Amino acid sequence: APHVHRPHLGTAELASGAAWVLAGNDTGRMVTASPRLYPHMWSWDAAFIMVGLARISVDRAAREMETLLGGQWSDGMIPHIVFSDGTGYFPGPERWETGRLSTAAPGTPATSGICQPPVHAIALRTIVDAGRRGSAADNRRAEELLATAWPRLFAWHRWLATHRDPLGTGLVAITHGWESGMDNSPRWDSAYSGVRPGTDLTPYTRKDLDKVGDEGERPTDAEYDRYMWLIEEMRRAGYRPDEVARNGSFLVGDVFMTAAFALACDVLADLGEESDRSPEQVATLRSWAARSGAAVAATRDPATGLARDFDVRADRWIATPTIAGFSSLLCGGVTPEERASLVAALEGPDWAGHPHLATGALPTVSPSAAGFLPKQYWRGPQWPVISWLFTWAMRRQGLHDSAAGIRAECLRLVSDGTFAEYYHPLTGAPLGSLSQSWTAAVVLDWLN
Numbered sequence: 001a002p003h004v005h006r007p008h009l010g011t012a013e014l015a016s017g018a019a020w021v022l023a024g025n026d027t028g029r030m031v032t033a034s035p036r037l038y039p040h041m042w043s044w045d046a047a048f049i050m051v052g053l054a055r056i057s058v059d060r061a062a063r064e065m066e067t068l069l070g071g072q073w074s075d076g077m078i079p080h081i082v083f084s085d086g087t088g089y090f091p092g093p094e095r096w097e098t099g100r101l102s103t104a105a106p107g108t109p110a111t112s113g114i115c116q117p118p119v120h121a122i123a124l125r126t127i128v129d130a131g132r133r134g135s136a137a138d139n140r141r142a143e144e145l146l147a148t149a150w151p152r153l154f155a156w157h158r159w160l161a162t163h164r165d166p167l168g169t170g171l172v173a174i175t176h177g178w179e180s181g182m183d184n185s186p187r188w189d190s191a192y193s194g195v196r197p198g199t200d201l202t203p204y205t206r207k208d209l210d211k212v213g214d215e216g217e218r219p220t221d222a223e224y225d226r227y228m229w230l231i232e233e234m235r236r237a238g239y240r241p242d243e244v245a246r247n248g249s250f251l252v253g254d255v256f257m258t259a260a261f262a263l264a265c266d267v268l269a270d271l272g273e274e275s276d277r278s279p280e281q282v283a284t285l286r287s288w289a290a291r292s293g294a295a296v297a298a299t300r301d302p303a304t305g306l307a308r309d310f311d312v313r314a315d316r317w318i319a320t321p322t323i324a325g326f327s328s329l330l331c332g333g334v335t336p337e338e339r340a341s342l343v344a345a346l347e348g349p350d351w352a353g354h355p356h357l358a359t360g361a362l363p364t365v366s367p368s369a370a371g372f373l374p375k376q377y378w379r380g381p382q383w384p385v386i387s388w389l390f391t392w393a394m395r396r397q398g399l400h401d402s403a404a405g406i407r408a409e410c411l412r413l414v415s416d417g418t419f420a421e422y423y424h425p426l427t428g429a430p431l432g433s434l435s436q437s438w439t440a441a442v443v444l445d446w447l448n
């Protein structure tokens, strides 16, 4: 592998650098996902950002949750973007027009019309824990948030269970690759080949390309045409969730989204038990968790042991070797033997133990796979936030040594202090946006 010089910050400098990034991206109302590329609040970014903020200020973390929930739709959906007044991102509010076209979207704040992985219960858990460790005022603030946010998150989970289970098995489906959070992952290539942009697609200009070092770090124009076409279809359906799932060109059972949902249902159920919420709702969450955990396990590829997505439109399995194949490590539901072989594969030579990697942070695509592209977005680079989610979930299941190993490798990766959106697995070079909030947030959590 080519060698690049990488500066190396000590722990104290790294922690203060991370806090500085979060403060720098804070508009007061929200911590934007990054300073230039993403000047708004993204749903799952916000959850990870809250995990970092909870290490700095319980009140500030709680306010972030309140801002996000301020964008929740009346049917329960938490939209993937809550817009700030910032400009420079496409597609912005004028392309989505959810306030005008949907009866469930709020008028203000402006939001997008799709969702992202439901990791928010994890954020609520960390804020509540930080409150309980903190002062009396922190404790009060966190319990107050728990009381208001818990029913909102329950409604969000109910929305997913109601509108995104087209097969009736608990496998949560997405209607746009952006909903997966892994936009152009090779997981979606075959499903996107069935999306044919109409000739009446309203013309548009991308705004992302001049904000990264090299255009090759971002999705292609052909991919963007499909992203925009799906939004066009949703606009025409008034963003009605059942209509979009019934008629949209893209409908895929997403194992990673499903695993995040199963995990979050259990976490929310725990919080509900601790705060005397309705036993029926807690039991409902447990049943969604068990069902979706089993749905992930049932996608297991007999050849590789990895979880597979399912293309509902084409009625076929998607067996591309990506990090989503390890989804059962997020939510359990597999036998101890299956789990042990997943951990061995994750740490082995086709994944984090690949001999050419600069660090053992988790790559998004197997470096041994034909489609591995080390600097292209979700087609190979290492995203620290993905590793963080695995470490958090693995610790919860008692996989402490593996989680500690991944954490140590990630801290080595991010010690250059750029807090990049993603990193080149073979060189450790920072890619995409720098000063990306969720990278800073998970580093802060790892260092505490």
Ligand code: 9WN
Pocket: 033, 038, 042, 044, 045, 080, 178, 180, 181, 182, 183, 208
């Ligand atoms: C589209 C904000 C978001 C992340 C996603 C990541 C990227 C947006 C984009 O940035 O997606 O939602 O414009 O590329 O893929 O996971 O939430 O950081």
